[in-house]
Amino acid sequence: MATGQQLIEDSLLLIGVGAPGDTLESGIINNALRQLNRMLSTFSAEGGPIFVNTFDSVTWTADAQSRTIGATGDIAVTRPIDILSLQTRVSNIDYSVDEISFPQYQAILIKDIGSDFPDVFAYEKTFPNGTLYLHPAPTSNVTVRITSLKPLADLTLSGTVALPEGYEEMIQYNLAVRLAPIHGTVATPAVVDQAFNTKRAVIEQNTIDTEMWPDYHAPDAGDYDDYWRDINRS
Numbered sequence: 001m002a003t004g005q006q007l008i009e010d011s012l013l014l015i016g017v018g019a020p021g022d023t024l025e026s027g028i029i030n031n032a033l034r035q036l037n038r039m040l041s042t043f044s045a046e047g048g049p050i051f052v053n054t055f056d057s058v059t060w061t062a063d064a065q066s067r068t069i070g071a072t073g074d075i076a077v078t079r080p081i082d083i084l085s086l087q088t089r090v091s092n093i094d095y096s097v098d099e100i101s102f103p104q105y106q107a108i109l110i111k112d113i114g115s116d117f118p119d120v121f122a123y124e125k126t127f128p129n130g131t132l133y134l135h136p137a138p139t140s141n142v143t144v145r146i147t148s149l150k151p152l153a154d155l156t157l158s159g160t161v162a163l164p165e166g167y168e169e170m171i172q173y174n175l176a177v178r179l180a181p182i183h184g185t186v187a188t189p190a191v192v193d194q195a196f197n198t199k200r201a202v203i204e205q206n207t208i209d210t211e212m213w214p215d216y217h218a219p220d221a222g223d224y225d226d227y228w229r230d231i232n233r234s
Contacts, residue, residue, distance in 0.1 A: 080148035174199060
């Protein structure tokens with residue numbers, strides 16, 4: 001386990017900022033913390049680096065066609081990045097509800113109808129709360145069971161975070177590459193290579209489908225340019 005400050009200091013050491021035991025200026029540390037949390041937000045948007053699917057069991061109000069979901073929503077949980085599956089539970093039996101896109105939901109001509117069992121759901125990624133739709137709307141209060149991807153939580157300087165295997169090194173090396181231009185330096189090829197490989201290892205750990213990661217045995221500068229442009233944009 002490590003604190004946000006420890007991860008930041010270790011990352012800065014990789015690009016030659018500070019030395020072990022140094023007390024760095026608060027401006028440097030605070031900027032690095034902002035960059036760290038922006039990077040985690042980008043990782044969350046990608047989906048692959050998220051290490052756990054979150055399960056929520058909530059009550060869906062009778063006749064409601066839609067409900068907001070998020071910190072201040074009708075369903076007061078962390079706003080999902082994506083909803084992976086949804087079931088309604090009736091008498092301890094779970095009934096799967098098929099997913100459709102929000103445009104497909106919009107194309108349904110008659111929305112003001114009800115049923116004991118919704119057929120489909122759609123998730124609109126509105127902000128700050130998402131919006132979840134069921135069709136037909138349930139005619140009585142029903143338990144809805146939602147499996148979703150939730151964002152990685154922001155880190156603080158002093159708070160200790162427990163992460164699965166490989167995450168601390170992935171964060172350390174990827175943050176070092178992100179911070180290097182801010183400090184007028186360039187991460188060494190070894191640091192960039194480790195950043196790439198640790199992130200790939202984490203994603204492969206989290207998903208069966210690894211075809212999204214080409215097997216770069218000796219990537220050239222162009223490969224890394226594309227890699228960082230695509231995944232470290234904040």
